[in-house]
Amino acid sequence: MEFPQPVxxxxxxELINAELNGDAxxxxxxxxxxxxxxxxxxxxxxxxxxxDNCLSSLASHIIINDKTVKKPEGKVLLYTAxxxxxxxxxxxxxxxxxxxxxxxxxxxxxxxxxxxSPGVFIGKNVIIGDDCLIYPNTTISDYTQIGNRVxxxxxxxxxxxxxxxxxxxxxxxxxxxxxxxxxVIIEDDVEIGANCTIDRGVTDATRIGQGxxxxxxxxxxxxxxxxxxxxxxxxxxxxxATKIEDxxxxxxxxxxxxxxxxxxxxxxxxQSGVPSSLKGGKTYFGYPAEEAGYKRxxxxxxxxxxxxxxxVFQEENK
Amino acid sequence: MEFPQPVxxxxxxELINAELNGDAxxxxxxxxxxxxxxxxxxxxxxxxxxxDNCLSSLASHIIINDKTVKKPEGKVLLYTAxxxxxxxxxxxxxxxxxxxxxxxxxxxxxxxxxxxSPGVFIGKNVIIGDDCLIYPNTTISDYTQIGNRVxxxxxxxxxxxxxxxxxxxxxxxxxxxxxxxxxVIIEDDVEIGANCTIDRGVTDATRIGQGxxxxxxxxxxxxxxxxxxxxxxxxxxxxxATKIEDxxxxxxxxxxxxxxxxxxxxxxxxQSGVPSSLKGGKTYFGYPAEEAGYKRxxxxxxxxxxxxxxxVFQEENK
Amino acid sequence: MEFPQPVxxxxxxELINAELNGDAxxxxxxxxxxxxxxxxxxxxxxxxxxxDNCLSSLASHIIINDKTVKKPEGKVLLYTAxxxxxxxxxxxxxxxxxxxxxxxxxxxxxxxxxxxSPGVFIGKNVIIGDDCLIYPNTTISDYTQIGNRVxxxxxxxxxxxxxxxxxxxxxxxxxxxxxxxxxVIIEDDVEIGANCTIDRGVTDATRIGQGxxxxxxxxxxxxxxxxxxxxxxxxxxxxxATKIEDxxxxxxxxxxxxxxxxxxxxxxxxQSGVPSSLKGGKTYFGYPAEEAGYKRxxxxxxxxxxxxxxxVFQEENK
Numbered sequence: 001m002e003f004p005q006p007v008x009x010x011x012x013x014e015l016i017n018a019e020l021n022g023d024a025x026x027x028x029x030x031x032x033x034x035x036x037x038x039x040x041x042x043x044x045x046x047x048x049x050x051x052d053n054c055l056s057s058l059a060s061h062i063i064i065n066d067k068t069v070k071k072p073e074g075k076v077l078l079y080t081a082x083x084x085x086x087x088x089x090x091x092x093x094x095x096x097x098x099x100x101x102x103x104x105x106x107x108x109x110x111x112x113x114x115x116x117s118p119g120v121f122i123g124k125n126v127i128i129g130d131d132c133l134i135y136p137n138t139t140i141s142d143y144t145q146i147g148n149r150v151x152x153x154x155x156x157x158x159x160x161x162x163x164x165x166x167x168x169x170x171x172x173x174x175x176x177x178x179x180x181x182x183x184v185i186i187e188d189d190v191e192i193g194a195n196c197t198i199d200r201g202v203t204d205a206t207r208i209g210q211g212x213x214x215x216x217x218x219x220x221x222x223x224x225x226x227x228x229x230x231x232x233x234x235x236x237x238x239x240x241a242t243k244i245e246d247x248x249x250x251x252x253x254x255x256x257x258x259x260x261x262x263x264x265x266x267x268x269x270x271q272s273g274v275p276s277s278l279k280g281g282k283t284y285f286g287y288p289a290e291e292a293g294y295k296r297x298x299x300x301x302x303x304x305x306x307x308x309x310x311x312v313f314q315e316e317n318k
Numbered sequence: 319m320e321f322p323q324p325v326x327x328x329x330x331x332e333l334i335n336a337e338l339n340g341d342a343x344x345x346x347x348x349x350x351x352x353x354x355x356x357x358x359x360x361x362x363x364x365x366x367x368x369x370d371n372c373l374s375s376l377a378s379h380i381i382i383n384d385k386t387v388k389k390p391e392g393k394v395l396l397y398t399a400x401x402x403x404x405x406x407x408x409x410x411x412x413x414x415x416x417x418x419x420x421x422x423x424x425x426x427x428x429x430x431x432x433x434x435s436p437g438v439f440i441g442k443n444v445i446i447g448d449d450c451l452i453y454p455n456t457t458i459s460d461y462t463q464i465g466n467r468v469x470x471x472x473x474x475x476x477x478x479x480x481x482x483x484x485x486x487x488x489x490x491x492x493x494x495x496x497x498x499x500x501x502v503i504i505e506d507d508v509e510i511g512a513n514c515t516i517d518r519g520v521t522d523a524t525r526i527g528q529g530x531x532x533x534x535x536x537x538x539x540x541x542x543x544x545x546x547x548x549x550x551x552x553x554x555x556x557x558x559a560t561k562i563e564d565x566x567x568x569x570x571x572x573x574x575x576x577x578x579x580x581x582x583x584x585x586x587x588x589q590s591g592v593p594s595s596l597k598g599g600k601t602y603f604g605y606p607a608e609e610a611g612y613k614r615x616x617x618x619x620x621x622x623x624x625x626x627x628x629x630v631f632q633e634e635n636k
Numbered sequence: 637m638e639f640p641q642p643v644x645x646x647x648x649x650e651l652i653n654a655e656l657n658g659d660a661x662x663x664x665x666x667x668x669x670x671x672x673x674x675x676x677x678x679x680x681x682x683x684x685x686x687x688d689n690c691l692s693s694l695a696s697h698i699i700i701n702d703k704t705v706k707k708p709e710g711k712v713l714l715y716t717a718x719x720x721x722x723x724x725x726x727x728x729x730x731x732x733x734x735x736x737x738x739x740x741x742x743x744x745x746x747x748x749x750x751x752x753s754p755g756v757f758i759g760k761n762v763i764i765g766d767d768c769l770i771y772p773n774t775t776i777s778d779y780t781q782i783g784n785r786v787x788x789x790x791x792x793x794x795x796x797x798x799x800x801x802x803x804x805x806x807x808x809x810x811x812x813x814x815x816x817x818x819x820v821i822i823e824d825d826v827e828i829g830a831n832c833t834i835d836r837g838v839t840d841a842t843r844i845g846q847g848x849x850x851x852x853x854x855x856x857x858x859x860x861x862x863x864x865x866x867x868x869x870x871x872x873x874x875x876x877a878t879k880i881e882d883x884x885x886x887x888x889x890x891x892x893x894x895x896x897x898x899x900x901x902x903x904x905x906x907q908s909g910v911p912s913s914l915k916g917g918k919t920y921f922g923y924p925a926e927e928a929g930y931k932r933x934x935x936x937x938x939x940x941x942x943x944x945x946x947x948v949f950q951e952e953n954k
Contacts, residue, residue: 115735117736117757119755119773135775136736136739136759137755137773137774137775137791137793151797153796153797154775154796155775155831189809193796193797193833194796194833195791195793195831211810211811213799213801213811213813215799215855216796216799216835216855217831217833217855217873229805229809229810229811231801233799234833234855234857234873234875235871235873253873253889270891270893270911271891302937305937305938305944312947313947
C-alpha cells in the first residue's frame with residue numbers, strides 16, 4: 001500500500017508508539033510485506049528467523065521487536081514489543097474500514113459504455129474501464145482496478161480479504177487476521193465466470209493479466225500474479241503469492257499451492273495438484289503434478305504389479 | 319428443533335392423524351433426527367432396520383409405521399402409514415416457510431457495532447452478536463445464530479437447506495426432501511471467506527467453533543460440528559453430520575465424508591480425501607487419506623516398479 | 637437458437653456481408669453449433685478439419701471461408717473470410733445484449749404460488765412454473781425456463797455464459813468469446829443448492845432433468861444434458877456438452893470432462909475424475925475413474941510393492 005503522501009519516521013514512531021533509531025526525517029512512502037517491499041517502504045518483523053531478510057530488504061523503515069539488532073546504514077529501525085499490532089495500526093490509519101452506505105460507492109469511477117447490472121456492489125475507490133460488462137449480484141471491493149472490455153459474471157467476488165493469519169497457539173483464539181490493505185488489478189480483456197473469488201493482496205496487488213479467461217467457481221489467492229492469455233477451467237484453486245506466467249492453461253479442479261511459479265505456456269490437466277514450481281511449455285498431471293507422459297506410464301506400471309507378483313512367486317515355486 | 323412450548327401426545331396424534339399407544343398427556347418438547355435425539359423429543363422411523371435404534375433412543379415419542387412393535391415403557395408410540403409425511407407435517411406446523419418480505423427481516427436481532435453491508439439478506443429469527451462484519455451480498459437464513467467479532471465475506475450463504483432426501487425409486491420422482499428445520503450456530507471470532515456455503519442442521523444445529531477461520535468456496539454440510547481454532551483453506555468440502563475437533567487444519571480442496579470424526583490438531587494436506595475417521599495430532603494425505611510419511615514412501619515405491627520389473631525379467635533371461 | 641421467424645438466405649447474406657451460393661429464398665429458422673444443428677439451421681465453419689461434417693450435417697445454410705468446396709444439393713453456402721464474426725453478428729442481431737434495468741425483468745413470466753425471495757435477479761424472457769421457491773440473492777439469466785416445484789437456493793447462478801472461446805494465438809488476445817445465445821431448461825421437481833453455477837447452452841440448451849437434486853457449489857457446463865433423478869453432491873463439476881443419463885449419482889468433488897456420456901444409474905464415488913464415457917449400472921472411482929472393485933484391488937497391490945521388492949532382492953542375495 002502506498003500512503004497518500006510520504007510520512008516521516010518520527011510521525012510513524014508516534015503513531016505506533018515505537019522507539020526510533022535513525023533519521024527522524026526519513027520519509028516512508030508506503031507499507032508492504034517482505035516479499036513485496038520497495039525502497040521507501042515500511043516493513044515489520046517479529047520473528048528472529050526473518051530479521052536478516054527484513055534488515056537487508058529494500059525497506060527503509062523496519063518495525064522490529066529486538067533492540068539488539070544492528071541498524072543498517074541509511075535505514076530507520078522502529079522498536080516495539082508488538083510489530084504485528086503496529087502494522088494493524090498503520091493500516092487502520094491509512095485504510096480504515098468504514099461501512100458502505102450504498103450498493104455503488106460514490107467514489108467509484110466507471111468508464112464509458114460499461115454496464116453495471118442490478119444487484120452489483122462496488123466499493124470505495126474502485127476504478128472500472130470502458131466497455132465492461134458486470135453481471136448481476138457481483139461484488140467488487142474497495143480499491144479494485146478493472147481495465148477495458150472486462151466481463152465479470154454473476155455472484156463473483158473481487159477483492160475479498162486475504163486468508164492470512166498470525167498464529168499464536170498460546171492464546172484462546174489462535175489465529176489473528178493480518179488485515180488486508182492491498183487490491184485486485186484486472187487488466188484489459190479479462191473474462192471471469194460466475195461465483196469466483198479473487199482475494200486482494202495483503203499489502204500489494206493480486207493481478208490478472210490481459211486476455212486471461214476464467215471459468216466458474218475459481219479461487220485465486222492474495223498477491224497471486226496471473227499472466228496474459230491464461231485459461232482456467234471451472235473450480236480451479238490457486239493459493240496466495242503464486243506466479244502463473246503467460247499462456248498457462250489449468251483444467252478443471254486443478255489446485256495450485258502458494259508462492260510457486262508455473263512457467264509460460266504450461267498446461268496442467270484436470271484435478272492435478274501442483275505443490276511446487278513447474279517449468280513452462282510442458283503438460284503435467286497427477287498429484288504431485290509431473291510430466292503427463294511420465295505420469296501416464298506410471299499408471300500403466302501400477303497395473304502391471306499383479307503380473308510382477310505372479311512372476312516372482314511362481315519363480316519361487318519352481 | 320425445540321417447540322415454542324411442549325405439546326401433548328394427544329395433540330401430536332391429532333395433528334398427524336396417528337393412532338396413539340401410551341400416555342396421551344406425555345409432553346413432547348421438540349422433534350429430532352435419531353442421531354440428535356434428546357429426552358422429550360419426537361423421532362420418526364419408517365424402516366425396520368432402524369426400529370430398534372429409535373425405540374431404545376432417548377426419544378419419548380416415536381412415530382412408526384408398524385403396530386406390532388413392542389412399546390417401550392414410559393414412551394408413546396404414534397402409528398401412521400407414512401411417518402415421513404408426519405415429520406413434514408410437524409415441521410410445517412412449527413416452522414412454516416413464509417416468503418421473506420424484506421432483505422432484513424424485522425425479527426432479526428443485530429448487536430452493537432455490527433456492520434451489515436448492502437445487499438445482505440437476513441432471514442427470520444436471526445441473532446447476530448457485537449462487532450461483526452457482514453460483507454455485501456451475503457445470505458443469512460432463518461434461525462442462524464452468530465456470536466461476536468464474526469466476519470462473513472461476500473456471497474457466502476449461511477443456513478442453506480440440508481442435502482438430505484428420502485429415496486423411493488418406485489415413484490417417478492425418486493428423492494423427496496427431508497425439510498430442514500435446524501439452524502447454523504457460529505461462535506465468537508469465527509471468520510468465513512467469500513462464496514462459502516454452510517448448510518443448516520436437518521433438525522438440530524450445524525456449529526462452527528470459536529476462532530475457526532474458513533477460506534473461500536468452502537462447503538460445510540448439515541449437522542456438522544467444527545471445533546475451535548480450525549483452519550480450512552479454499553474449496554474444502556465437508557459432508558453432513560461429521561465432527562471436526564479443535565485445532566484441525568484442512569488444506570485446499572480437501573474432501574471429508576459424512577458422519578466421521580477428525581481428531582484434535584490433525585492436519586490434512588491439500589486435495590486429500592477423508593472417507594473415514596482420522597486420529598488427532600497427525601498429518602495425513604492422499605485418497606484415502608493416510609499418514610503423510612507413509613503415503614510419501616508409497617509414492618516412491620510406485621516409482622520403483624520399473625526397476626523391479628527389469629530385475630525380475632532380467633533374472634529370468636539369465 | 638430459433639429465430640422469431642424464418643429469414644431468407646438473401647437476408648442473411650446481406651446481414652453478414654457474405655457471397656451467396658444457392659437458393660436466395662431458402663429460409664433459415666435458427667442458428668446452431670455443429671453438434672446441435674437441425675434441418676433449417678445455419679451453421680458456421682472456419683477450419684477445413686470440420687468442413688465435411690458441416691457440409692453433410694442437417695444444416696441448410698453453411699457459413700464457410702472457402703469458395704472451392706462443393707455445394708451440397710439443396711443447401712446454401714455463404715462465403716465470408718470470417719465465419720466466426722458472421723456468427724457473432726447474427727447472434728447480436730437476434731439476441732442483442734441490453735442492460736437490465738430492474739432486478740426482475742418485466743418480460744419474466746412467473747407461475748402461481750412461486751416465491752421469489754428478495755435480492756433475486758430474473759432476466760429477460762425467463763419463464764418460471766408453479767410452486768417454485770427461489771431463495772435470496774440468486775441470479776436467473778435471460779431465456780431460462782424453469783418447471784414446477786423447482787427449488788433454487790441462495791447465490792446460485794443459472795444461465796451464466798458458456799466458457800467457450802475461439803483461439804487465435806497469433807493475436808495479442810488469444811481467446812475470443814463465442815457469444816452464448818442458448819438457454820438453461822430446468823424440469824419439474826429439480827432442486828439446486830447454494831452457490832451453484834449452471835452455464836447456458838452456446839446456441840441450444842443446457843438441461844436438468846426432472847427430479848434431479850443438486851447440492852452446493854456444483855458447476856454444470858454449457859449444453860450438458862442431465863437426466864432424471866440424478867443426485868450430485870457438493871462441489872461436483874461437469875464440463876460442457878456432456879450427457880448424464882437418468883439416475884446417475886455423483887458424490888462430492890467428482891469432476892466430469894466434456895462431450896462424454898455417463899450411463900443410466902451409474903455411481904461415481906467422491907473425488908473421482910471422469911475423462912471418458914462410463915457404462916451405466918456400475919460404481920466407479922479414482923482418476924481416471926474405473927470400476928470401484930477393480931480400483932480398490934489396485935490400491936491393495938500398490939501396498940504390496942515393498943513386499944515384492946524385498947522378495948526379489950533377497951532372492952538375488954541368496
